[in-house]
Each structure stands twice: as structure tokens, then as C-alpha cells.
Amino acid sequence: MSDVARAAGVSAMTVSNVINGHPHVSEETRRRVAEAVDRLGYRMNYAARHLRSGTTGVIGLAVPGIDQPYYGHLAALVIAGARRLGYRVAVEQTGASREGETEALAHSRLRTYDGLIMATVELGEEDGGALFADFPVVTLGERFRGAHVDHVGMANFEGAGDATRHLLERGCRRIAVIGGRAEGESGAATLRTAGHLAALADAGVARDDALLAGCAFTTAGGAEAVRRLRDGGVPFDGALCLTDSLALGVVRGLRDAGLSVPGDVLVVGFDDIPGAAYAVPSLTTVAPGHAEMVAAALEMLTERIAGRRPAGEVRSFTGPHRLVVRESTTR
CATH class of the missing domain: 3.40.50.2300 (Response regulator)
Incomplete structure (x- = not known):
């Protein structure tokens, strides 16, 4: 880490802040550190980091079914993004049912995941207490009414x-x-x-x-x-x-x-x-802005895992959409 700091012209603490995703680091500093990391081939010892922090290094992802093209694509993006942050992803398939979604929440705790990204479809307002608990959860896609949790959605x-x-x-x-x-x-x-x-x-x-x-x-x-x-x-x-x-x-x-x-x-x-x-x-x-949505969900979740935001502070993000015109509407 000290080699990266010297190459980027910053302190080792700044390098640590960038790698761990801390806020209040300028984009220019992040860029210089990222370039130094790539140039020097630096690889963080994530196992040691999780051991020190008491975390498992595993996050859960609950989706209706990875056989559906949209959710399969979403899962691939989450897995790739989490890997870059030093996390592995355990995928739960809920079958787009309330029972499956509540089971995914319970399993995330029982299996000691560090947090859960969840595509909710069937949970209702009566399930708000299950989500608003001392456990990092980000809902993705459907906005879940009645839950005081971070949410990432689309337009x-x-x-x-x-x-x-x-x-x-x-x-x-x-x-x-x-x-x-x-x-x-x-x-x-x-x-x-x-x-x-x-x-x-x-x-x-x-x-x-x-x-x-x-x-x-x-x-x-x-x-x-x-x-x-x-x-x-x-x-x-x-x-x-x-x-x-x-x-x-x-x-x-x-x-x-x-x-x-x-x-x-x-x-x-x-x-x-x-x-x-x-x-x-x-x-x-x-x-709908898949890449931006996944990046925001992972940022929110890792902030929760690291305890960098108070429990009562809820964030939301809407992906930047665009219309992609192709042959099916071109005469």
C-alpha cells in the first residue's frame, strides 16, 4: 500500500480510504490511486480485511429467478461488481413469491451474510419490520412500500x-x-x-x-x-x-x-x-441503466456493512434510462 501511495503522491491512509470506498475523496485522487494500483498490480488481502472487521466477505442477492434474462443479467453484474470490492455473492432464488422473499431474508441472517441486495416483488407493508432491522439490506427494482431501507430503482x-x-x-x-x-x-x-x-x-x-x-x-x-x-x-x-x-x-x-x-x-x-x-x-x-443501478446498490450496501451511515439515514437512487432504437420500430 505504501508503494501505491508513493506512486499516486498521496498518503497510505488516502489509499486505504479509496480502496475501502470511503466518501469525501476527490475524483482526481481516486483516479490517481486507481492508476497506481493498476500500474503496480496491487492486490488487497481481502481475507485479512474481513478477519479484522469481523465480516464474512459474502453478500446475498435475492432475485425471482436467474432463468429470467433480466435477473440473470442483473446477477452477473452484481457478482462482477462485488468481486471488484472483495466480496463473493450467494444467489437466492425467491420464485417471485412472498414466502421465497421472506425465506431469503431469514437465510441471509442464518448464513451470516454481511448484507443482502434484494429484488422484492411480493413483500407487503406488513413485512416492513423484517427489512427494517439491524442488518444491511438494499432493495433493487420494485420500491417496497412500508420499509425504511435503501432502494435502487429505475425510471x-x-x-x-x-x-x-x-x-x-x-x-x-x-x-x-x-x-x-x-x-x-x-x-x-x-x-x-x-x-x-x-x-x-x-x-x-x-x-x-x-x-x-x-x-x-x-x-x-x-x-x-x-x-x-x-x-x-x-x-x-x-x-x-x-x-x-x-x-x-x-x-x-x-x-x-x-x-x-x-x-x-x-x-x-x-x-x-x-x-x-x-x-x-x-x-x-x-x-434502465443497469450498470449504474448495480454500482449504487453495492455502494449503499458496503456503506451499511462498514457502518459509515446511521441506520435512520435512507438513500435512494434511480438509474438513468434511455431509449435504444433498433429495427423493431424502424421502417
Whole structure:
């Protein structure tokens, strides 16, 4: 560490602060230390650090299922980011159930993880006490009502609004919302539906609730939603799919019906999973800022683990979204 300090022109304490992620270090200092670390090939003894601090060096990650492309991609980013910080990651699959999520919380304590990053889907306000405890937890994705914990999310409302405006600008007037949810429910799907409806209202386009096609959030669910819309005689010239997996199913369902994308129907997804760019046609989608979200979640969690923030101080972060335009909306 002293060699790194000399090479960067700072003190050994400053090097330690940078490596351990302490705040109040300038970006210029962080850059100089990082360059010195790379140049000298410095590797921190993480085992010794965890032994001194009484931590295990393991954090938990609870997601509905790594078989889902979005969560598999998210898990890979968390594992890579945690490794750079000297942590290993134990993945829990909750099955998108309340029981699975509460079990993941309990397992994190029983298995003496240092903390938990959790993609909550089904926990309710009555579970707030389980999360607000003397244990580092960061919720990722869905904002969990009733829990006084750090949260990292995405711009669901704004992203869906941007996607809808994109479809409107390309001439769509009857936009099916695949996975759409009615007002009054909670969760990302409801926020994305609300963002879509707000964009329609801003453009003076009348809403038609027949176009809100609720379904299972799977590729098969997307294809089935197309079949139900067509069997019900509901015409549509655009599809806002609330996940990319749904969008892939919609493209297949339209093809099975003898319709082309984007020739007959324009399709937009949400999440920008790795396979979206390689679909045929490649998928226009909302990229929610995965890398920034994961970095923020790891920063929040490691701050909690190190005790650098008081328990009552809660942070939140929303990833920077952008619309990635590809072939599925390009005629």
C-alpha cells in the first residue's frame, strides 16, 4: 500500500480510504490511486480485511429467478461488481413469491451474510419490520412500500412514457400494452402502464382499456397476449411490452399470425437485456441503466456493512434510462 501511495503522491491512509470506498475523496485522487494500483498490480488481502472487521466477505442477492434474462443479467453484474470490492455473492432464488422473499431474508441472517441486495416483488407493508432491522439490506427494482431501507430503482414511469412517445411519433395510434396493469395496483408494471397512459393523454390520444393486455411476464405470455388481442378483435398498430421477454414473445406471436415487425406492428420492449440487440428484428427497448443501478446498490450496501451511515439515514437512487432504437420500430 505504501508503494501505491508513493506512486499516486498521496498518503497510505488516502489509499486505504479509496480502496475501502470511503466518501469525501476527490475524483482526481481516486483516479490517481486507481492508476497506481493498476500500474503496480496491487492486490488487497481481502481475507485479512474481513478477519479484522469481523465480516464474512459474502453478500446475498435475492432475485425471482436467474432463468429470467433480466435477473440473470442483473446477477452477473452484481457478482462482477462485488468481486471488484472483495466480496463473493450467494444467489437466492425467491420464485417471485412472498414466502421465497421472506425465506431469503431469514437465510441471509442464518448464513451470516454481511448484507443482502434484494429484488422484492411480493413483500407487503406488513413485512416492513423484517427489512427494517439491524442488518444491511438494499432493495433493487420494485420500491417496497412500508420499509425504511435503501432502494435502487429505475425510471419506470418516464421510460414507458418515452417509449410511447416514440411509437406515437412513428404514427402508431392504437398501442397495446403487453403486461399492462390497471391503476390502483403497485409495482413496476403499474408505473410503466401509468407512464404510457400519461403520454397518450399529453398527445391527445384517447385511451382504450381493451389494449391493456395483462399476462404472465414470460416470452410465452407475450405470445399469448397477442393471440388474445386478435381473438378478441382488438386491433393495434404498436406494442409497448413491459419487459423485453414479453416483447420477444409478441414478435413471435405476430409472426405466427402472419404479421411482420415492424411492417405491420411496431414493438418496443423494456430492460435492454443482452439478447435484445440480437433478436430478429433487433429490439427497440428502454435501457434502465443497469450498470449504474448495480454500482449504487453495492455502494449503499458496503456503506451499511462498514457502518459509515446511521441506520435512520435512507438513500435512494434511480438509474438513468434511455431509449435504444433498433429495427423493431424502424421502417
